[in-house]
Structure formats: C-alpha cells, structure tokens
Amino acid sequence: MSTLGFNPYTALSTPRPTDTAKPAGDAPEAAGSKFAETISDFRTTMQEAEQTAMQTAVSGADPHAMVEALTNAELMLDAVVTIRDKVVEAYQELLRMPV
Incomplete structure (x- = not known):
C-alpha cells in the first residue's frame, strides 16, 4: 500500500492566505453597500427620466x-426585473430543498 506525502484532512483545515486576508464580517457589509448603491442608482435614473419627460412635455425641451x-430608464428597469426574477428563482429553489 502506498502512502501519501500529505494528509488531506490537515490540508483542508489549514487556513488559506485569502481566508486570513479579510475579516469574516466584511463580506456581507460590502455586498449590502453594493446593493444599496445599485438601488440608489436605479432610483436616480428613474427620477432623471421622469424629470426629463416632464420638462419635454411642459416646455418643449430637447x-x-x-x-x-427613457431608454436608460428602460434598461435599468429591465436589469432590476431580471435580478428580481433570479432572486425569486433562487428562493423557490431553497423552498424545494428537502429538510
């Protein structure tokens, strides 16, 4: 019987450089701030489209x-709907998992 030059259990339990580089609590905050930034961008784009449409209707602007x-707003809305659909799909997959 041949012996391995390493023990797989100790190799898996040793910390990797990427694991020790950033704290464990840092990742959710970064994801949350990125999500909040995306929502803010979406809101800003929708408000700009609404203001531009009102200015064009009232004063005959460009x-x-x-x-x-309106095209930018439509693209943002399509992106948000796609993301929402993916989140709902992932949630439904979690609900289908056997306990």
Whole structure:
C-alpha cells in the first residue's frame, strides 16, 4: 500500500492566505453597500427620466434628451426585473430543498 506525502484532512483545515486576508464580517457589509448603491442608482435614473419627460412635455425641451433618458430608464428597469426574477428563482429553489 502506498502512502501519501500529505494528509488531506490537515490540508483542508489549514487556513488559506485569502481566508486570513479579510475579516469574516466584511463580506456581507460590502455586498449590502453594493446593493444599496445599485438601488440608489436605479432610483436616480428613474427620477432623471421622469424629470426629463416632464420638462419635454411642459416646455418643449430637447426630445432627444427625453428619448435617451427613457431608454436608460428602460434598461435599468429591465436589469432590476431580471435580478428580481433570479432572486425569486433562487428562493423557490431553497423552498424545494428537502429538510
């Protein structure tokens, strides 16, 4: 019987350099701040599109700017809906897991 030059159990239990580089509590805060930043960007884009559309309707401002703002808002909305669908799908997969 041949012997291995290492023990797989000790190799798996030793900390890796990436594990010790950042604290464990840092990752959720970074993800939460990124999520909050994305929501803020979405809200800002929607408000800008609404303001541009109102300015165009009331004062006859540049229609090209209105089309551009509405297109940006539509792209942001599509992205948010896609993300929401993925989150709902992941949640449903968790619910289907046997206990």
